[in-house]
Each structure stands twice: as C-alpha cells, then as structure tokens.
Amino acid sequence: MAEADERTVGETATKPGFLGLSDVSISEDIPVEGEITVPMASHSQDEDYSTLDEPVKETIIRDLKAVGKKFVHVMYPKKSNALLRDWDLWGPLVLCVSLALMLQGGSADSKEDGGPQFAEVFVIIWFGAVVITLNSKLLGGTISFFQSLCVLGYCVLPLTVAMLVCRLVLLAGMGPINFLIRLIVVIAMFVWSTLASTAFLADSQPPNRKALAVYPIFLFYFVISWMILTFTPH
C-alpha cells in the first residue's frame, strides 16, 4: 500500500518534465512518507503464519526429513551448505542418547562395572563439542557456535553405526576374531567421522591454524571410538 502511494507520487513528479526534476525540492512539493517494504519479507511473513495452522504431523515429518537429509549429508560428505545453514540439534540429541544407551551394558547394579555411565557419555559428547567449538572460535574461526555444535553432533552418526555393529557382533560371543572385526569397524567409522567433520569445519578456520583446530576434533572422536571399542557386556 505504501509502495503504491510512492509510485503515484513519483509518477506525478516525473510526468511534467524529467529535466525539471532537479529544481523540485522534495521536502516541499512531494511529501515522501510511508515505509519501503521489501517484497521478500512480507512473503516469509505469510509463510510463518501458514505453518502455525498446519497439522502437527506435517511439522514433525518436515523436521524428520530435515534431520534425515543431514544424516545423508554426513554419510556422503560433500561441500554442501545444508548442514551449516539450517542447523538443528535434534539429530545430535538423538544420536547422543542412543549412543549413551547402547554403551550402558544393560546392568547398573554391580560396582565392578567400570564402563561409562549414561551421564558420563552425555557430558563427554556435549561438553567436548562445546569445548571444541569454543576452541575454534578463539582461534579465529568464522563459524557460528550452534553450526559447529550441529556438525560435530551429526558426525557422531558413523560411530553410532559402529556401536550398533559392535553390539550385534558381541552377541556371537567374545574372541580374538570378534575383536578384530570390531577393531576394523571402529577404526573405519572413526576415520569417516573425522573426515566428514573436517570437510565441513576446516574451511571456516584461518589457513595457518587449520591443524590447531582439527586436532581437538580428532581427539574427540578418538575418545568416543575408544569407549565403543572397549565396551564389554556383562
């Protein structure tokens, strides 16, 4: 509406003579008022209003699709912005909880069970991700805090797959061949995780500090892989 007003005002100003425009003093003859609205903004405003009315199932499915799309991007890492631009923390939460549950061993009673408790795994993953993000920001990285958390959390996916495989393999009993299979799987997934997260995060670091920013990521996934490898059920 304001745009229409301005357009008519402008038209009346230019119509009498284009060359005469320089003599026209804007403050006296042409009352310029109203706000200049960007067409795009109003469009997204309409979108916000419409998503409030949709059924809950649609919202959930849309979020699940976004999470699933990010999973695919982690498993086949190529330089795309999906993980970085539209970050969310649902995926990392689901992965962290499932990993911590699988590392439990099912028995919380005996004192001799020196494996990591649920809270310990949770704290290690989240606190570790926060520390790595702070470290990369302090070194001068340009990535935002939650984007980095998102990437680090999503790249735990290969290790969660490794944990699943380990638990299935351990159902067949323990032994050296068993251990060798688990070792190979965990090493492969650890390398995959580190490479995937490095592919996403390394570009945002200043070039002469890349190694300084990548090393903590390596340490982080190494510790998680160690916890997965040394898991022994009761």
Place this chain on the structure above:
Amino acid sequence: MAAADDLKFEEFGDGANLLPAPQDATAVTMEEPSLKPPAPRGLPRGSGREEDEELLGHSDSDKTELLAGQKKSSPFWTFEYYQTFFDVDTYQVFDRIKGSVLPIPGRNFVRLYIRSNPDLYGPFWICATLVFSIAISGNLSNFLIHLGDKTFHYVPEFRKVSIAATAIYAYAWLVPLSLWGFLLWRNSRVMSIVSYSFLEIVCVYGYSLFIYIPTAVLWIIPQKAVRWVLVMVALGLSGSVLVMTFWPAVRDDSRRIAVATIVTIIFLHTLLSVGCLAYFFDAPELDYPPVITPTPTQKQTAASVKAG
C-alpha cells in the same frame, strides 16, 4: 613517509616486547641486549640461527608485534580478550613443543619461544591429551598384563579418566599459580632482573608436560626396568626445561631460597610422574607372558587385591 613509519613501527614492536606488556605483572623484563632490532630478511645475524629464525618468523606477523603492547586492552568480559590467548599459528605451537622436548643448555624456553605471546592453546590441549593417553594406556597395559588370566574380568575403568583429569589440570594450574605468587613475593624483597607473568609460567608448565604423552604410551610395555628408564628420561628432559627457565628468576635471591625453590619444582614434577605411573599402571608381576598358569588360589587373591 609511510615506509619509514613502517620501519619505525617494527622497532617499536620489538620495544614493546621489552616493556612489561601484561597489565598484571609489575616486572621489568630486561635481559642481555641480544634482542636487536629485527634484521631484514636474508640477513641473519646474532648468535644462534634459531633465535634469528624466531625473530624472522615473528616479523612475518608484525601486526602481532605492533599490537603486543595493546593486545590485552580489551576488558576481560569480552570475547576478544580471550582470543588474545589463542593468537598462535600451527608452526609456533610445533616450535614450542619442540623446544620443550629438546632443551638447549643455556637457552631459556620462555625467552626463546614464548616472547610475551603466551598462549593457552598448548597447555590446555596438551593436558587434555595427557589425561586421555594416561587413562587409555593404563587400561591397555592392565589388559595386556592380565591377558591369559581367566579370572580377570576386563572393565574399562572410566573413573580413572576423571581422577587423571583432576590431578593433571590441578598440577598444570595450581603449581604455576603458587610459583607465580612466590616469585612475586620474593621480587618485592629482592629486585630480580628476570620475572615472568602468570600466563608465561602456565605456558612453560603446560608445554613441559608434552614429553609425558609418548612416555605414557610407552608405559604400556610391561617391564619394570623399561618403565623406570622412561620416567628418568622424561623427568630429565622436562625437568631441565623447568630448571633452566626458573633458575634465572631465583638466582639473585639468597642461596638457600633459590635452591629450595628449584628442588621443590623438581620434586613436584617427580611426584606427578611417579604418582601417575604407580596409580594408573599395574605392576607387572609376571615379567614373561603367562604361559605357566598359577594356582587358582593365587590368582583369586591377586584379583581380589587388585579390585580392593
């Protein structure tokens, strides 16, 4: 005009190194005048190539030299203030690690490598790596020692990570704090030429712990003699770095206090390494792989002693 100003700025940048840059330290770092103005590239001069390479390396980032005096002027509640403690490049971190492992007699670690650009990256991540490497190696070595033992149920003792973390981070932060306080107190009595800021002491201690990372990995070998040789070597190297750093700071004091300080530094360092070895790594009772299975009663008492 601008070129002359640039040259002048480079000299000031070096001068800022001589001035007390951090606002908390009241010390004057005046050492022998070997900090000549940086020679233009291609003209190394002075004693020792290494120091000149350091100078040349620093003149690369003369912006940091420029701002060395103004670096820490952001108030402490802003993010930029803490960014100044991470103002290191990869090659600088590697050089500092190299300097902590290969001490050159007569060369001061702080003067040679830190040069009023102390960083917190090295101490923090070296301590973190050390914590995990000690915990993981301890676990692995216990597993290998009890490999043939049927009654030994392997548990990844996760509690040990928290204990290791507490011990190592306490050592890396509380000992420098007390040492800095002690040096400050002595400096108020005896005017000393060399004095360090708190962050520089934290830096020296953090980087001196680096040698223990490969040592911890090698401690997996279940031979007592090998372990003690490793302790001696690591202690020698990192201890000498610490001694050579702090001797100039206390030598102007009375003889007794100087020697007592150095002895305390070495003693605490020894305590840390021997304590880690004793607590995280089981003593290898069997020096050979367990081909001969001991009697069940012996095994059970050994296992119960271990668990208790």
